[in-house]
Amino acid sequence: MKRILVCGALALSLAGCNSGTEKTEVSSAPSPSSAPSSAPPVAVQSTSVTTAELDKIVKPKEVYKLALVVKTRNNPFFSPMIKEAESEAKKLGMILEVQAPAQETDKEKQFAIVQDLTARKVDAILIAPADSKAIVPALKKAEDAGITVINLDNRVDAAAAKTGGLKPLSYVGADNEAGGKIAGKAMLKALNNKGKVAVLEGIRGADNAEARKRGFQSAVKDKLEIVASESANWDTQQAYNKTQSILAAHSDVQGLFCANDKMALGAMKAIAEAGKKGKVVVIGYDNIPDVKPYLQSGEMKATIDQHPDSMGGYGVKMAVGALTKTAPAGRELLVPLQVITK
Amino acid sequence: MFRSRPACYAFLRTHILTHMNSKIVSALRPWLVLVLVCGAFSLHPGFLHTFWTRDYLPTIAQQAATNVILAVGLTFVILTGGIDLSVGSVLALCGVALGLSLKGGVPPFLAMLMALPLGVGVAFFVSKLTMRDHRDNKISTVISGACGLIITAVCGFLFARSLASGQSLIIALGATVLVGIACGFINGAVIAWANVPPFVVTLGMFTAARGLTVYATDGQSVSELPPQLGQFGQGTGLVSIALFVIVCGAILQMKTVAGRYIQALGSNEQAARLSGVNVERYKALAYVLSGLTAAIAAIVLTAKFGVADTGAGTGAELNAIAAVVIGGTSLSGGRGSVVGSLVGALTIAVLNSGLVLVQVPDTLQGVIIGVVIVVIVVVDQLQKGKS
Numbered sequence: 001m002k003r004i005l006v007c008g009a010l011a012l013s014l015a016g017c018n019s020g021t022e023k024t025e026v027s028s029a030p031s032p033s034s035a036p037s038s039a040p041p042v043a044v045q046s047t048s049v050t051t052a053e054l055d056k057i058v059k060p061k062e063v064y065k066l067a068l069v070v071k072t073r074n075n076p077f078f079s080p081m082i083k084e085a086e087s088e089a090k091k092l093g094m095i096l097e098v099q100a101p102a103q104e105t106d107k108e109k110q111f112a113i114v115q116d117l118t119a120r121k122v123d124a125i126l127i128a129p130a131d132s133k134a135i136v137p138a139l140k141k142a143e144d145a146g147i148t149v150i151n152l153d154n155r156v157d158a159a160a161a162k163t164g165g166l167k168p169l170s171y172v173g174a175d176n177e178a179g180g181k182i183a184g185k186a187m188l189k190a191l192n193n194k195g196k197v198a199v200l201e202g203i204r205g206a207d208n209a210e211a212r213k214r215g216f217q218s219a220v221k222d223k224l225e226i227v228a229s230e231s232a233n234w235d236t237q238q239a240y241n242k243t244q245s246i247l248a249a250h251s252d253v254q255g256l257f258c259a260n261d262k263m264a265l266g267a268m269k270a271i272a273e274a275g276k277k278g279k280v281v282v283i284g285y286d287n288i289p290d291v292k293p294y295l296q297s298g299e300m301k302a303t304i305d306q307h308p309d310s311m312g313g314y315g316v317k318m319a320v321g322a323l324t325k326t327a328p329a330g331r332e333l334l335v336p337l338q339v340i341t342k
Numbered sequence: 343m344f345r346s347r348p349a350c351y352a353f354l355r356t357h358i359l360t361h362m363n364s365k366i367v368s369a370l371r372p373w374l375v376l377v378l379v380c381g382a383f384s385l386h387p388g389f390l391h392t393f394w395t396r397d398y399l400p401t402i403a404q405q406a407a408t409n410v411i412l413a414v415g416l417t418f419v420i421l422t423g424g425i426d427l428s429v430g431s432v433l434a435l436c437g438v439a440l441g442l443s444l445k446g447g448v449p450p451f452l453a454m455l456m457a458l459p460l461g462v463g464v465a466f467f468v469s470k471l472t473m474r475d476h477r478d479n480k481i482s483t484v485i486s487g488a489c490g491l492i493i494t495a496v497c498g499f500l501f502a503r504s505l506a507s508g509q510s511l512i513i514a515l516g517a518t519v520l521v522g523i524a525c526g527f528i529n530g531a532v533i534a535w536a537n538v539p540p541f542v543v544t545l546g547m548f549t550a551a552r553g554l555t556v557y558a559t560d561g562q563s564v565s566e567l568p569p570q571l572g573q574f575g576q577g578t579g580l581v582s583i584a585l586f587v588i589v590c591g592a593i594l595q596m597k598t599v600a601g602r603y604i605q606a607l608g609s610n611e612q613a614a615r616l617s618g619v620n621v622e623r624y625k626a627l628a629y630v631l632s633g634l635t636a637a638i639a640a641i642v643l644t645a646k647f648g649v650a651d652t653g654a655g656t657g658a659e660l661n662a663i664a665a666v667v668i669g670g671t672s673l674s675g676g677r678g679s680v681v682g683s684l685v686g687a688l689t690i691a692v693l694n695s696g697l698v699l700v701q702v703p704d705t706l707q708g709v710i711i712g713v714v715i716v717v718i719v720v721v722d723q724l725q726k727g728k729s
Contacts (some may be wrong), residue, residue: 204561
């Protein structure tokens with residue numbers, strides 16, 4: 001199993017990640033490590049915390065009640081996060097409960113869940129917000145009630161937090177823009193720095209979708225020509241349709257970046273049906289289990305793994321660290337991004 | 343024990359429900375359900391010690407507010423025997439209209455939509471005037487139609503120009519309400535005058551309004567709205583808006599001619615028509631009310647979060663329908679009440695947060711809510727069968 005660890009993304013400052021475009025410095029360094037959540041070498045800044053620091057946290061005497069609130073369970077991205085958080089909580093002797101709205105876009109239900117957890121006075125809330133701005137008032141109330149809040153995955157909007165009077169939250173997540181850049185670099189490598197490519201974007205306006213697109217664009221700028229950039233709303237079926245149209249309109253397209261693997265599945269089906277299997281370089285994102293056979297057959301060149309499992313695990317560690325005062329609060333951890341090629 | 347299923351129902355009716363006076367029961371039943379739900383949850387200390395506190399009870403009111411507002415409008419539609427599947431999408435469109443009106447950048451088609459209710463209003467007024475003078479329906483229709491079109495076009499143009507840059511809060515709120523009314527009117531007009539089933543028409547609006555929302559904003563949410571808007575989305579502001587909507591809705595339903603006509607045409611359309619009720623007009627009015635409440639819900643929701651996003655209100659129509667049905671309003675029309683819908687929406691809110699408070703695993707919560715909704719309606723059917 002050949003995996004390339006990308007660690008430079010860890011060295012990001014808290015402020016620079018949500019809106020900046022050119023603040024990320026990504027360096028890819030080959031590493032023999034095959035365990036994704038083992039501590040990689042890390043460059044530290046004052047606002048960030050290292051995985052090594054968090055790994056030192058031991059099982060405390062007290063038992064704390066933690067609540068993990070994700071966007072929804074209907075998205076395979078969150079299952080490894082939930083699983084790892086549950087097993088980590090077990091290891092540290094914590095009680096962890098998971099809450100999630102039925103629909104990913106239901107920010108109102110998520111808001112209500114946070115209110116209810118606050119009323120119940122859990123010790124810590126770990127949250128992947130459905131909306132990075134809308135959740136702020138609920139989190140402020142939780143913080144006022146003395147609850148430790150840890151932000152996972154989708155970062156709470158810095159400006160909204162400031163107006164809402166929220167203190168800087170502890171954060172565990174991935175840098176989607178850096179991920180997009182890595183995908184762009186993989187594409188450059190596969191196409192020898194020249195050619196025509198297309199992009200299948202996620203839902204327009206969603207932070208992670210925009211960041212992945214931005215990262216990819218900035219990586220391939222001036223080298224590859226992006227002939228089409230369409231949104232398939234993270235959806236396999238829509239990606240299939242969009243890819244068919246893209247291939248019809250641009251028969252000479254040589255590469256396709258799909259902002260998630262679910263879309264890549266649809267795209268690869270369309271590519272195969274057009275008789276272009278292997279002629280179009282497909283790069284995906286998320287490394288869901290379904291793409292494994294495609295990576296092995298070479299139909300998919302690479303995919304980016306954001307390690308939601310580490311987000312869950314280190315989120316729990318961070319919460320315990322903050323509750324027992326063994327690790328500083330208000331810091332952030334960016335989990336290592338990986339390019340998976342096989 | 344029972345020879346047949348009807349015999350079983352008959353047994354239930356005679357032995358369990360007979361002693362209840364059906365009229366009082368049907369008015370009190372939603373409240374009974376709410377009391378039962380609260381009572382059952384209160385057996386759990388986690389609920390008992392958190393829910394019944396001065397800190398928490400206002401939270402429940404706030405959580406229920408949007409659904410309450412939507413359910414009030416929807417009650418009128420369901421009273422006619424119709425359905426409105428579009429309220430969630432219309433809510434999103436209105437939210438975006440509010441955001442864009444405040445920040446600037448309202449696209450022309452949205453401005454036209456805002457002008458539509460004004461045009462229709464003028465057309466209606468003109469038709470009343472001309473009918474009296476000429477006693478000729480055709481000429482009157484043409485004249486009033488032309489007036490309506492002209493007003494719509496002129497107002498639309500003016501709106502488009504003035505809303506291209508950001509406007510004051512009060513104007514933006516007005517514009518939002520107009521969008522809601524316009525969507526409701528389109529639904530109602532096609533249903534009542536073109537005689538298309540409400541399910542189909544509002545399903546179309548469900549898709550189209552969501553599409554327009556994305557089209558108007560290119561899928562981006564509208565954020566950084568002025569802070570004054572926030573007062574409508576929290577605390578006293580939010581609760582008083584919801585109360586105002588309920589009181590107006592209840593008065594309209596119970597104390598006005600329009601409310602009684604809507605109920606009458608839902609119970610027996612032919613009879614209502616024969617007794618001189620302008621069935622089409624009141625049917626359309628019900629959908630207009632539903633659009634109006636969707637707009638008010640949009641204001642509240644946008645104010646609460648300070649963001650107007652294109653995904654707002656996804657699935658809200660189903661929650662609102664559930665609230666109306668739990669509230670005792672019959673999906674076949676003619677029977678029900680606005681106050682019942684309020685209680686229905688409160689019941690759903692208590693269920694939702696109660697399950698979190700008593701620590702039911704989130705994977706099971708949906709199942710429980712679904713089962714409770716059906717059980718409530720089954721009991722309702724048993725009781726209705728008796729009377």
